[in-house]
Amino acid sequence: xxxxxxxxxxxxxxxxxxxxxxxxxxxxxxxxxxxxxxxxxxxxxxxxxxxxxxxxxxxxxxxxxxxxxxxxxxxxxxxxxxxxxxxxxxxxxxxxxxxxxxxxxxxxxxxxxxxxxxxxxxxxxxxxxxxxx
Numbered sequence: 177x178x179x180x181x182x183x184x185x186x187x188x189x190x191x192x193x194x195x196x197x198x199x200x201x202x203x204x205x206x207x208x209x210x211x212x213x214x215x216x217x218x219x220x221x222x223x224x225x226x227x228x229x230x231x232x233x234x235x236x237x238x239x240x241x242x243x244x245x246x247x248x249x250x251x252x253x254x255x256x257x258x259x260x261x262x263x264x265x266x267x268x269x270x271x272x273x274x275x276x277x278x279x280x281x282x283x284x285x286x287x288x289x290x291x292x293x294x295x296x297x298x299x300x301x302x303x304x305x306x307x308x309x
Contacts, residue, residue, distance in 0.1 A: 181234075185220060186227040193240040195231050195287060197224075198279040204266070205278035213270035214280055218260060221267060221294055222303055228291035231284070240284035254286040258297040269293060 181188040187198040199206050199220070207215040216224055231237055255271035271290060273282045282290065 185223045196281045208275045208280045215266040215268040225294045244285035254289045255293045
């Protein structure tokens with residue numbers, strides 16, 4: 177059974193142990209690097225962090241994490257530290273995702289690690305917590 181969550185800039189569908197994020201048109205679409213990572217426009221990061229938090233509220237998220245055995249922060253991080261591209265306004269993060277055309281899929285067990293990386297980046301860059309999404 178899949179779950180659908182809609183925010184102003186993101187639609188999230190969970191199914192099985194995966195979450196698919198679809199960006200609503202209006203700003204540059206996310207770029208996905210074939211299973212190696214993704215790039216999001218910096219202005220979209222606060223809303224994306226909120227979207228990740230919404231996924232973490234779902235029972236399917238907790239079930240997937242328990243099944244994957246990732247209830248601690250031990251081991252190698254699934255996601256790299258985000259880094260801003262010098263000229264394009266995109267923030268790049270390496271990690272396990274797949275997709276194209278403004279949509280990408282992330283394993284539910286990897287959501288928390290991505291959210292931590294994005295939140296740390298936003299804090300470091302001085303972004304205020306914003307509602308919206």
